[in-house]
Amino acid sequence: MAIDVRRAAVFHGPDAPSDDDLATCVHCGLCLNYCPTYRVTGLETESPRGRLYLMTQWTRGGLPFTRDLARHLDLCLGCRTCEAVCPSGVPYGRIIEHGRAELERVRKVDAKRTTATIVMRQVLKHPGRLRTLGALMRLAQAAGLTSLSAQGRQLPKLSEPFKPPAGNVARALGPTRFKVAFLTGCVMPILYARSHEASVQLLQVAGCEVHFPAAQRCCGALFAHNGDLKSARGLREHNERVFASDDYDFLVVNSAGCSSHLKDFYDGVGERTRDLFEFLAEVGLPPPRHEVRARVTYQDPCHLAHAQRIKRQPRELLSSVPGVELVEMPHADICCGSAGLYSALEPEMSRRILDEKMDSVLSVAPEQVVTANPGCQMQLEAGLKSRGRTDIPVRHAAELIAEAYF
């Protein structure tokens, strides 16, 4: 069982986690109880502190690399809850993304992950192929083919994809206060067209002239989260040019994973990026026109609550709608187990986490569940379906708020 401590570092590529970042962990353990995988397993190897310790060994040459050890990084959701509670300010999100980039470099082929990477590279990067895929999926659903596989059953019922208005501009309702760009994103227009429509409506109500730059592509967040930093960089550079081409006051994003990625990595554009609810709370909405009677619970998307520390704004906006009864579920800000591709790559752990989440959701007996990220929405829908509660719809919070105006 002897370990050669002088063995060369495993993590040494250009994208390896920085030693300065790793050094900020003081091993206090305050992150443990906030980590979804630690909560369900009770294992410190599946905790942020444990993962940081392993990455530290790999970076400083303490331990050799093994496939089993890679599991511990693979099982991290990347939800960054630990980052929000860390008293030492460990930049966990950045560390794990770089850790994963190194992992992809050193590990042998893993069929599932390779397939995921190929699909990401071949489809997400190309808006045309995405649209075609969406159309094919709709046909498949109509023919009942998707119910043949577990993954297929997880997909929401697809309707017509979101299309920007003519001229790629939506005018403000009332006087124009802001000129904003809207990130249409990769999968959102296909999976959840209604989320986009409602978000744009709210922006118009708030006095925004909303632009949809046609050349924009996937923001690259999914690539970065899964260790493909090279593709993420390519998409970032492309989009930076696209969004810098006009004098937008803000770039508004209604998907938490994307807004977080833009803020963290996009030069120039990042500072002008706002999450939809952050923006609406900042600029204000006119008084609601209609009552919306509903008992609602809100699931915090991790990349909103933890990566961007935005928890208050969506709740305030929801509560401001007359008739809405907002009920807090226990641990609303703990991950639902979706985490981008995680639910497909680590289905078992994802299910265990989702199971706890469903207990929390159902404990407050909501009529609707709202959130602000497509991945969470899909996961929560799958969870409610597995409990036979398809009577409880899961929606983007913007859809519910928009009902107060239209």
Add this chain to the structure above:
Amino acid sequence: MGLGPRTLEKLRRAVGRDHVVWDAYDLVIFERDASITGALPDAIVYPANAEEVAAVLEIAAEQQLPVVPRGAGTGLSGGAVTLHGGLALSLARFRRIIEIDPKGRTALVEPGVVNYDLGLEAARHGLFYAPDPSSQKACTIGGNAAENSGGPHCLYYGVTTNHILGMEVVLSDGSVHWVGGEDPDQPGLDLLGVLVGSEGTLAVITKLRVKLLPTPEAVSTLMAAFPSIESASKAVSDVIGHGIVPAALEMMDKVTIGAVEAHYKAGYPTSAGAVLLVEVDGLTESARELTAAIEQILEMDEAFEIRVAEDPAERELLWAGRKGAIGALGHIKPNYYLHDGVVPRTRLPEVLREVGRIGEHYRLPVANVFHAGDGNLHPNILFDLREKGIMKKVEKAGEEMLRACIDAGGTLSGEHGIGLEKNAFMPWIFGPDDLAAMQAVKDVLDPSGRLNPGKIFPPAGQIEPKLIARSGVASEARWW
């Protein structure tokens, strides 16, 4: 003897195949707690109930293996470090709050329940669990009992031992016992008092009956800024001298204030030499009166700014600065060594001066943030682990600071425990007879000395503490 394949197989039969881990790489994560020491265990076991703990201890007894219980591993004195290898016995699967009795105001919990989670559950019944260590969002009730943990509000409410009514424990021979009961006053010898704070050296705790208190009607928090540590220290003594015991009375020095304000904007004046955070609770009327009385005393003691929190949000902000202080210090240097000593309140200024001098001597920045009301000092030595030879300096400075506390009539630890951080210093405050008496108790309950060996009692010979080294792994851990 030792941990061969047959013993591992027995352990796996006792607790389930997945609940024994001995892969060398998994062990590395268990080599440390939150202290700056470390050593590898030979295996980690995760039992789920008292029977399984008993079975593990029986196997360990047969094989003469050391056993070290571990909660969340947030301890600061090395209590969960497997100094002599053997089994790390994790209580992570003991996470159930078995019962909350709102009428009797008690809770029956498993040791792995997180302190903060118990608080959340108790709050649903209008109750709270008083001991509130700064790590309360991660540390466990079992670990709190083992270390007899304190916290800001223990000034008024008392430390953990005052809140434990009974415990189910397993001794090193595998026998299971209940000590204490449902009520605070038990006839006979106070065995519970012996076991609470025994740092895992006498028994493994498997269940606890704890006291819950009704949530106070009113809470009032005030921040007072002073020109110097001296004036703030005098104010602390004066408040308590007037017969007022606030729920909490915390002090932060200039270095801490600077770090906190840079990151939290809690509203502490950066021109201050020290800031006090005072909290009183109780009935609305009495809280108001006490606050006014405290304000008056603080003003007489040169407080140049006093702010009473107007609403819960402001109170939260004032506390956010205090609770996040240690993390904020991480922005000055990446690592800290948080020390824990106690001095008589009246000697605070001179000891703090000495602490500052020691820091300067070793050229190590020191920040003080501590429970002033109990005279419980927490000097934070700030450093960068990656600096060559730094650990020796840090260790030496820490030892001298502790010596300064003892010389002022204080003691070794306020709440972090002795562990292997301070066991070598035990002879500073205990004579050979005292230590022999403690050893006699240990010999009765754990005759073969296999429960958390190497802790509390001073080592027989001169043993170098296993401080973590540059690579981040224990420098002299057994395996290397």
